Amino acid sequence: MSQSDLFTPETLSVSDLTEDIKLLLEGNFMDIKVEGEVSNASTSRSGHTYFTLKDEDAQLSCVIWSGINRRLKVELTDGQQIIAGGDIQVYPPHGKYQLIVRSVEQAGIGALQEAFEKLKSRLKEEGLFDDVYKKPLPRFPFDIGVITSATGAAFHDIRDTLERRWPLATVHLHHASVQGTNAAPELVRAIDWFSGASNPVDLLIVGRGGGSLEDLWPFNEEAVARALHRCSIPTISAVGHEVDFSISDFVADARAATPTQAAILATPDINEVRMFADDLSTRLHTAVEERVADQKEHVRQLVQSHALQAIRQKVANLGERIGGLKEKLHHRQQMRLLQQREQVSNLRHRLEIRNPNAPLEQGYTRVRQDKAWIKTLESFDRDTPATIEWRDGELEVGSK
CATH class of the missing domain: 3.40.50.10550 (Hypothetical protein af1403; domain 2)
Structure with a gap:
């Protein structure tokens, strides 16, 4: 290798670089613990749980495989402060790294206190603590x-x-x-x-x-x-x-x-309620008795009052007047009844006088031809049958 090659950077493929990073990270970040806040937690149909662990400056993708999930029996929600333990794994197709979680525990007191104050401040600003709610x-x-x-x-x-x-x-x-x-x-x-x-x-x-x-x-x-x-x-x-x-x-x-x-x-407290109810009952009973006594006294005063005496006298006077009117009415009724009886008697007498059968009762007879009374000799037809009527019967004459 020439001296110039020592200072020339090696050109790597994406796969080679990613593989080197994978070996570096996975070889040096095994069985680690990371503390942070859970966000975007979700569980797939296959039972894997995916979430992001974050703090103010960074975030880390995490996954709990279904087998680990069944063993841990944890259910994560957004906002939880936890310590996740596991290994860093690089996924070359996406060029990303994530934490393969094998343990989950509550975060330490320092981080929890800080998270408490932050959440308290944020929810207060949103109005969740307001008295209006x-x-x-x-x-x-x-x-x-x-x-x-x-x-x-x-x-x-x-x-x-x-x-x-x-x-x-x-x-x-x-x-x-x-x-x-x-x-x-x-x-x-x-x-x-x-x-x-x-x-x-x-x-x-x-x-x-x-x-x-x-x-x-x-x-x-x-x-x-x-x-x-x-x-x-x-x-x-x-x-x-x-x-x-x-x-x-x-x-x-x-x-x-x-x-x-x-x-x-x-x-x-039910004992206080009972005592309160008893007290109300006593007060009500006392109030009713006092009210009844007051009304009785009021009635007694009314009975003895001049106004009531005047009313009594007026009622008595009206009673006497009504009695007099009743006597007058009775007298008028009696007089009216006598007058009506006299009128009935006169009518009866007149009817008796006008009774067509009265002569028969006195022994007279009555002649009738063709259903008509014969009152004169001139009206009598010698050739027509006639009926002679007495008080106790009648007889037909002149019939062949």
Whole structure:
């Protein structure tokens, strides 16, 4: 080789260069761990999960093959802060490198705290914490949904407090993991399930007991915050202890320092309600008695008042007047009846006088020819049969 060849750069093909890069990267970046925020997470039909791990200045394509996926049993959502472990692999046809992930764990406390502050600031700017979106809690909830671990102490604290404080409520538990990489997706599904139910509960409590920042991190995930924000049911966030604050505390309609306090915040005390009802009953009874006594006194005063006496006198005078009118009416009715009876008697007498049978009753007879009475001799026809009528019968004469 000539001396000039030592200073002349070698010309490589794309394949050769890519192969050299592949050997360099894959040989030096094995079994590494990378910390960052998950974005664009998706799982294909074949079971492979593809996502991007990013920070402020760079991003790294990642893939979890289906076999590893089944072993890890993780479900990634956008916004999660994780530490992904695996090997760098170069894919020559695309000229890209990616991380073949074999392990997933929650990010460290430093990165989580930084991510918490950034997400809190961004969601606050979007208005997710504004009071205008806060729904009022119902005064007397009878169906209460709880999203937490079915085996954790938080649910038992909530249930025991509700049974003691407000036993009229029915508690509906929806189990969800409350820590680890699977927790955020399960919390989102549970919130959406309650929000979309055909027979929704009156109130929803989402929470868990205390723990480290890593343990509580699912309640700081953006996906959980947005699920709480779009939830149609009033929500209470009850995460950790009094000193713990999570993103869900700012987004939910109310924040409780502990799960036990959430149960207290969600419901009235039945003993206080009973005492209040008894007090109202006593006050109502007293008010009714006082009102009745006042009305009785008012009536007594009216009875003794000059106005009522005047009314009584007026009623008495009207009664006497009515009595006099009744007597006059009765007298007029009697006089009218006598007059009518006399008129009837006169009419009867006149009818008796005009009765055509009256002469027969006195012994006279009556002659009739051709159905006509013969009143004169001149009217009598000797050749025509005649009928002679007496009081007790009649006889035909002159007939052959």
